[in-house]
Amino acid sequence: MKKLITLSFLALGLMVNAQTTEEAESDSKQYKQWALDFGAGVHKPVRPVAAGYFTNTPDLFQVDLGVRYMFNEKFGLNLDLGYNSIESDDESLDFSSNYYRVTLEGVVNARNFFGLEAIGDRFGLLLHGGMGASALDFEEPLDDRDWMLNFQAGITPTYRLTNSLAIFGDLSAIGHVRQDRTFDGSNQVVLRGFDGFLVNASIGLTLYLGEGTMPIDYAPNALEAKVDELAAQMEKMAMENADDDQDGVPNYLDRDNTTESGVRVDNKGRALDLNKNGIPDDMESGLDSRYVTSSDLQAAVAGDNGANGDLIKQLINEGYVNVYFKFNSTKPATYSLSAMNTIVKYMKDNPSANATLTGYADEIGSPEYNKNLSERRAKMVYDVLIAAGIDAGRLSHNGDGEDASVDKSSAEARQLVRRVTFRVN
Structure with a gap:
């Protein structure tokens, strides 16, 4: 007693x-x-x-x-x-x-x-x-x-x-x-x-x-969530205040920080995006060749330049089509909408195809939290595709947790792994 x-x-x-x-x-x-x-x-x-x-x-x-x-x-x-x-x-x-x-x-x-x-x-x-x-x-x-x-x-x-x-x-x-x-x-x-x-x-x-x-x-555990929130705030502050090439454009807008000139900005210091594809114009030239632009994908989907269903399938399965997310978020970034549109169009044009959605997170936070976050990201894209008219029976989703393939100390690199990838058959 x-x-x-x-x-x-x-x-x-x-x-x-x-x-x-x-x-x-x-x-x-x-x-x-x-x-x-x-x-x-x-x-x-x-x-x-x-x-x-x-x-x-x-x-x-x-x-x-x-x-x-x-x-x-x-x-x-x-x-x-x-x-x-x-x-x-x-x-x-x-x-x-x-x-x-x-x-x-x-x-x-x-x-x-x-x-x-x-x-x-x-x-x-x-x-x-x-x-x-x-x-x-x-x-x-x-x-x-x-x-x-x-x-x-x-x-x-x-x-x-x-x-x-x-x-x-x-x-x-x-x-x-x-x-x-x-x-x-x-x-x-x-x-x-x-x-x-x-x-x-x-x-x-x-x-x-x-x-x-x-x-x-x-x-969620409040202490763990608070740590993640503070990490996000510190990351945001660092990105907003840093200007490595001293060209007047913060790093989070100026993706090419190697020169002091040649970066096209508007009268408010914001990087220009004249083609409206969600990526600053001066960032596109510095992208790794394995990341294609949304305009390239849209051209392939539309059948331009001899593109066909096999090419689109190859682009999807080799990781060119991804949905990206902000830090600690399950809301797809605006510039990722074209990727989801690509998947929707491919699935509708190929009614026998099925797709697997796999979510990832960066290494900030605990592995358990990131595993859950990656699953929620995949589920969010899964829900969007269903809402766009894709039958749920043709889709499956899972989360693979942290992607440790990039430099953890680089905010830009971590942005590339906060994503959902697709695999179609």
Whole structure:
């Protein structure tokens, strides 16, 4: 029982500490922070039970309702209301008791607290513990009521069905202080300290409420996300402030930093893009020969210069057609729309063809996070192609995580590997 008390107060202590973290609370506002948990299942009154009195193992039934609020992606509070119908087994002396409880608990989201994101984006794990008040109403063999304090602790695995609904299982242990009578009501209790013990097992549904787009139970780890955000900001600042060739054009616009002149810019210092292909004109001449421009692809798709279906297939499969992304983003860059248009046109012109989409990320961030990011990038392009009229049965997608083939210290090189590639057959 000492372990039960320790876990309960530890959860409450962690919750109180979390309330002081203003940044975490601010970041959590984009998620659903309220939840209603409806559960039902079996139970077992372990002690005290008088000689000759016992229940089935396990015994039906018990129900509970939890009203939960998460302060951030790790800590929250839960108000738990429960009812147990405790009745004698067939071979027991007859008795019937009704058990009621209300418990205030601290909640720890173990998925984020212990870094368990690898279990998948639909699986979660909550730990809860706290204290409250309970009452035993005896109907048979006597008519009486026993009030007591309860200390509850439990573990709750979850599975997210949608962004508003999840299923869960729960195993909770409940200890009593000042339980004066046995669960059957026939005898008085002479034990001191924790003189009652009950175990509940439930399955149920969780309804997530709030203005956010998804439950905070499944939010990314805030610390890891903050590190990635700071890295992105530092990268952005470095790119915006650097001007290696001192020509007045920042590096992120001036892709050719080897000379001080010859870079064509408008009156605001922005690199010109006269052909409107999404690539600054002075960058195109410096591109590696294996990266073709969108105008080349459009010419091939249109059948110019003798291009045909085999050539387009070769360009796609050899990595000339890619969808690129900004740092830590799943939104395709504007200049990548022509690549997606190329795939859509090829798939429509070749109705027997299938395509595999593979996402990649650069090396900034943890491998686990980048694996998930690469999968989400591939899924985003997959959704766009379906919306453009390509049958889902002709498409498959996956994420290969980090592409370590370029210099990690080069922002420009990392931009080339934040992509989704295609393979058609």
